Amino acid sequence: xxxGLFSRFIPRQLDENLNRSLDRQVKxxxxxxxxxxxxxxxxxxxxQLLHASEANVSQLPFFRIAHNGRLxxxxxxxxxxxxxxxxxxxxxxxxxxxxxxxxxxxxxGISEIRLAIRYRSDNLFxxxxxxxxxxxxxxxxxxxxxxxxxxxxSWSYEQWSQHTLEACQYEPRQSLxxxxxxxxxxxxxxxxxxxxxxxxxxxxxxxxxxxxxxxxYGLNGLQPGRFTMPGDLEGAPLLEFCPLPPLSGRYxxxxxxxxxxxxxxxxxxxxxxxxxxxxxxxxxxQVVLIDILRALNIGNAAFEDTRSAINMILNSFxxxxxxxxxxxxxxxxxxxLFAATxxxxxxxxxxxxxxxxxxxxxxxxxxxxxxxxVETQTMALASVKxxxxxxxxxxxxxxxxxxxxxxxxxxxxxxxxxEVPIEMPMAEDWSKDRFQFMEFKPPRLANVHGGLPHIRxxxxxxxxxxxxx
Amino acid sequence: xxxGLFSRFIPRQLDENLNRSLDRQVKxxxxxxxxxxxxxxxxxxxxQLLHASEANVSQLPFFRIAHNGRLxxxxxxxxxxxxxxxxxxxxxxxxxxxxxxxxxxxxxGISEIRLAIRYRSDNLFxxxxxxxxxxxxxxxxxxxxxxxxxxxxSWSYEQWSQHTLEACQYEPRQSLxxxxxxxxxxxxxxxxxxxxxxxxxxxxxxxxxxxxxxxxYGLNGLQPGRFTMPGDLEGAPLLEFCPLPPLSGRYxxxxxxxxxxxxxxxxxxxxxxxxxxxxxxxxxxQVVLIDILRALNIGNAAFEDTRSAINMILNSFxxxxxxxxxxxxxxxxxxxLFAATxxxxxxxxxxxxxxxxxxxxxxxxxxxxxxxxVETQTMALASVKxxxxxxxxxxxxxxxxxxxxxxxxxxxxxxxxxEVPIEMPMAEDWSKDRFQFMEFKPPRLANVHGGLPHIRxxxxxxxxxxxxx
Numbered sequence: 001x002x003x004g005l006f007s008r009f010i011p012r013q014l015d016e017n018l019n020r021s022l023d024r025q026v027k028x029x030x031x032x033x034x035x036x037x038x039x040x041x042x043x044x045x046x047x048q049l050l051h052a053s054e055a056n057v058s059q060l061p062f063f064r065i066a067h068n069g070r071l072x073x074x075x076x077x078x079x080x081x082x083x084x085x086x087x088x089x090x091x092x093x094x095x096x097x098x099x100x101x102x103x104x105x106x107x108x109g110i111s112e113i114r115l116a117i118r119y120r121s122d123n124l125f126x127x128x129x130x131x132x133x134x135x136x137x138x139x140x141x142x143x144x145x146x147x148x149x150x151x152x153x154s155w156s157y158e159q160w161s162q163h164t165l166e167a168c169q170y171e172p173r174q175s176l177x178x179x180x181x182x183x184x185x186x187x188x189x190x191x192x193x194x195x196x197x198x199x200x201x202x203x204x205x206x207x208x209x210x211x212x213x214x215x216x217y218g219l220n221g222l223q224p225g226r227f228t229m230p231g232d233l234e235g236a237p238l239l240e241f242c243p244l245p246p247l248s249g250r251y252x253x254x255x256x257x258x259x260x261x262x263x264x265x266x267x268x269x270x271x272x273x274x275x276x277x278x279x280x281x282x283x284x285x286q287v288v289l290i291d292i293l294r295a296l297n298i299g300n301a302a303f304e305d306t307r308s309a310i311n312m313i314l315n316s317f318x319x320x321x322x323x324x325x326x327x328x329x330x331x332x333x334x335x336x337l338f339a340a341t342x343x344x345x346x347x348x349x350x351x352x353x354x355x356x357x358x359x360x361x362x363x364x365x366x367x368x369x370x371x372x373x374v375e376t377q378t379m380a381l382a383s384v385k386x387x388x389x390x391x392x393x394x395x396x397x398x399x400x401x402x403x404x405x406x407x408x409x410x411x412x413x414x415x416x417x418x419e420v421p422i423e424m425p426m427a428e429d430w431s432k433d434r435f436q437f438m439e440f441k442p443p444r445l446a447n448v449h450g451g452l453p454h455i456r457x458x459x460x461x462x463x464x465x466x467x468x469x
Numbered sequence: 470x471x472x473g474l475f476s477r478f479i480p481r482q483l484d485e486n487l488n489r490s491l492d493r494q495v496k497x498x499x500x501x502x503x504x505x506x507x508x509x510x511x512x513x514x515x516x517q518l519l520h521a522s523e524a525n526v527s528q529l530p531f532f533r534i535a536h537n538g539r540l541x542x543x544x545x546x547x548x549x550x551x552x553x554x555x556x557x558x559x560x561x562x563x564x565x566x567x568x569x570x571x572x573x574x575x576x577x578g579i580s581e582i583r584l585a586i587r588y589r590s591d592n593l594f595x596x597x598x599x600x601x602x603x604x605x606x607x608x609x610x611x612x613x614x615x616x617x618x619x620x621x622x623s624w625s626y627e628q629w630s631q632h633t634l635e636a637c638q639y640e641p642r643q644s645l646x647x648x649x650x651x652x653x654x655x656x657x658x659x660x661x662x663x664x665x666x667x668x669x670x671x672x673x674x675x676x677x678x679x680x681x682x683x684x685x686y687g688l689n690g691l692q693p694g695r696f697t698m699p700g701d702l703e704g705a706p707l708l709e710f711c712p713l714p715p716l717s718g719r720y721x722x723x724x725x726x727x728x729x730x731x732x733x734x735x736x737x738x739x740x741x742x743x744x745x746x747x748x749x750x751x752x753x754x755q756v757v758l759i760d761i762l763r764a765l766n767i768g769n770a771a772f773e774d775t776r777s778a779i780n781m782i783l784n785s786f787x788x789x790x791x792x793x794x795x796x797x798x799x800x801x802x803x804x805x806l807f808a809a810t811x812x813x814x815x816x817x818x819x820x821x822x823x824x825x826x827x828x829x830x831x832x833x834x835x836x837x838x839x840x841x842x843v844e845t846q847t848m849a850l851a852s853v854k855x856x857x858x859x860x861x862x863x864x865x866x867x868x869x870x871x872x873x874x875x876x877x878x879x880x881x882x883x884x885x886x887x888e889v890p891i892e893m894p895m896a897e898d899w900s901k902d903r904f905q906f907m908e909f910k911p912p913r914l915a916n917v918h919g920g921l922p923h924i925r926x927x928x929x930x931x932x933x934x935x936x937x938x
Contacts (some may be wrong), residue, residue: 078728082735085704109701219783232578232701235554259547
């Protein structure tokens with residue numbers, strides 16, 4: 001129903017055109033360091049939005065547009081980019097809400113889904129001209145490995161080699177890289193490659209990356225990202241190089257060093273710049289998901305690696321916005337959320353610790369955040385809450401615990417998962433098995449239309465989209 | 470050693486530069502209708518070239534440059550296009566020449582290998598200026614499906630739909646497409662799609678293509694090619710459409726028909742044109758391999774389908790060269806070879822029949838071949854000969870047969886594989902099991918450096934490269 005002075009005088013056709021031109025669009029990119037729960041996050045986010053106007057009691061109290069009743073309906077639409085694989089929300093939600101609920105199958109490359117969000121504007125002008133507006137939300141899901149490749153654009157082959165070889169001076173990289181390092185020491189870097197030596201060196205380096213990435217070590221800062229997920233580029237020479245120690249003398253383009261350097265440059269050109277130009281430069285908002293608890297479980301090295309990966313990402317964004325990195329010229333992202341997922345795997349009173357801890361991980365760079373034009377926030381959340389708060393008696397005292405079905409079990413158990421530290425643990429604090437956070441099965445949901453149980457997803461939505469309505 | 474008037478007066482540096490600028494390059498594209506032996510063809514071709522100057526007795530009598538001793542040496546080089554997967558000759562030859570020889574694993578996408586061919590020029594001028602020249606041969610291997618997509622560029626969605634639906638009026642397409650056709654009849658084509666109907670329609674159409682392609686039916690003329698080999702595009706909307714019957718009334722872009730048509734256009738733009746611009750337009754020579762015997766084995770429908778696929782390819786080339794198809798503007802291919810592979814699966818005296826038969830398959834269009842500037846040839850060959858000619862006694866008469874180890878067996882058997890017809894068989898000639906050509910294991914090779922046994926591979930080389938020396 002149209003009300004107010006304006007609408008009564010605007011002819012219908014003009015009104016419709018105006019409506020259309022007032023519609024807006026926002027591209028929300030979601031990525032994560034490996035196994036951080038990207039697919040579950042997007043599935044839950046889409047589900048919350050689709051059902052936000054149905055629920056009797058708002059599931060999203062901190063997402064203002066939903067809470068104050070201005071949200072009129074959300075619909076999945078045809079995605080705008082036909083050459084990008086579709087994010088299969090339908091399949092993911094079916095797995096999550098089946099009789100025996102399962103976590104959705106993770107995505108492996110890029111994918112996209114579009115939602116049309118209809119809402120009642122409360123802007124004094126729009127309210128009368130176009131009382132119901134539409135925000136098109138395109139959610140783009142892409143592997144964290146691609147994001148961690150962006151810094152390569154500002155590094156020469158020499159710089160990247162140095163950076164990587166330095167990282168290999170510390171465990172577990174040192175042990176894991178031994179075979180590869182021993183092999184490259186046998187090569188005459190300034191001479192033409194003999195036989196299959198370049199391919200062998202790169203195969204050993206790739207095997208090293210795979211071992212670093214395995215659940216046992218859980219490292220994230222692995223470059224180049226496509227080496228462990230090649231897709232259609234499998235077997236292409238630009239995925240066959242590796243870092244090399246610096247050469248003091250001269251070398252030709254046909255030497256081992258020359259060939260490797262050329263391939264590194266091709267990788268930047270054909271893979272990293274392509275991602276930047278075709279996708280990254282069109283993103284408006286970015287979420288980076290991190291499984292802090294898993295990093296804590298694995299130990300000091302995985303944790304330090306996660307910290308360095310996050311800061312590498314953060315620095316890229318800020319340098320980009322301030323113009324220090326010319327390759328990020330023209331990028332639009334103005335809000336960046338680092339979210340620690342699986343907040344339900346710790347007891348509720350640990351939530352502030354988790355957030356504080358995440359903030360501490362990136363404290364230094366974040367101080368410049370607002371100044372440089374990318375508003376950054378940290379948050380702990382659970383996309384789908386799969387535990388309940390409970391209490392246990394321990395030596396006569398009540399202690400808080402959580403109750404859920406462990407991944408390996410069939411029955412719900414109540415347990416005290418351990419404390420999340422606030423400060424960065426010192427190297428000597430990493431006693432064996434200090435942290436043992438568990439993984440849980442998804443909950444059985446009585447009524448999916450009521451929205452999925454979550455922790456702070458509404459706050460994430462408010463930060464990411466709130467200003468767009 | 471330099472001889473002659475010219476070289477004595479040319480300073481060394483100038484001489485080297487001249488040498489380099491005289492080096493030439495040729496891009497040879499190899500493709501095949503499914504299971505035609507592309508990988509074996511390239512492996513054998515590379516192997517023959519690499520060892521052509523070593524063999525005591527020439528294995529390549531009809532490849533003049535090798536036979537008259539002007540070939541000085543061939544070497545595998547770094548491929549020029551770093552973003553294209555490498556053709557793994559090393560792996561293929563290892564499989565072929567192992568203790569228990571196996572056919573090499575087929576390639577699934579595009580791949581590339583570069584050979585440097587050093588030869589003594591017999592050109593009166595070059596002979597003195599640059600007595601040893603180099604020809605860089607880039608062999609590019611790509612799926613036949615991609616080639617069969619090229620005609621789409623000249624077809625509108627309506628034309629393509631009509632073409633495909635007409636083909637579905639004949640068996641086995643009629644039966645195989647029933648489920649898909651029944652489904653699209655339930656759709657209101659001029660209305661907006663409901664639920665998942667577009668995705669379902671395309672899934673049924675894709676399943677139909679997969680069944681057509683299965684060894685049981687062996688059809689080739691299946692469009693769009695990427696539906697059955699999506700690679701990184703798996704799940705992208707531009708791989709989700711299908712042909713639809715014509716609509717008489719008006720329809721909007723949001724209707725089922727409008728959405729399908731838009732995706733077809735995106736497919737042409739993002740897939741077919743991309744292949745054309747990035748690869749096809751740079752090819753100098755093209756080989757299309759065809760397993761005629763397999764098509765004969767399967768029966769009338771597979772055979773007719775192969776014929777129509779070959780002619781579709783041939784027409785594209787000729788229209789392109791004569792400028793009738795604007796999208797082929799600028800294409801360079803000036804020699805096109807259709808080769809019937811596995812010629813060793815028939816007895817030697819059937820070879821002329823096989824070639825005649827192949828010629829008959831494309832008789833009509835080929836008449837215009839030379840006129841339109843693409844020299845076309847047909848040939849029967851065996852990349853790696855895996856049978857021997859033998860004789861058997863049948864009712865007191867000697868009949869020719871072949872001896873080899875069948876794919877399913879361990880021992881060599883001698884058998885009469887049947888006759889290859891010269892004329893196109895009429896529909897009524899296709900009695901059940903009229904043709905039963907067999908598949909054989911690769912031969913055990915005593916000395917691989919002597920070159921692999923083959924049939925007419927030297928003639929293929931002469932046609933494809935002979936004029937370049």
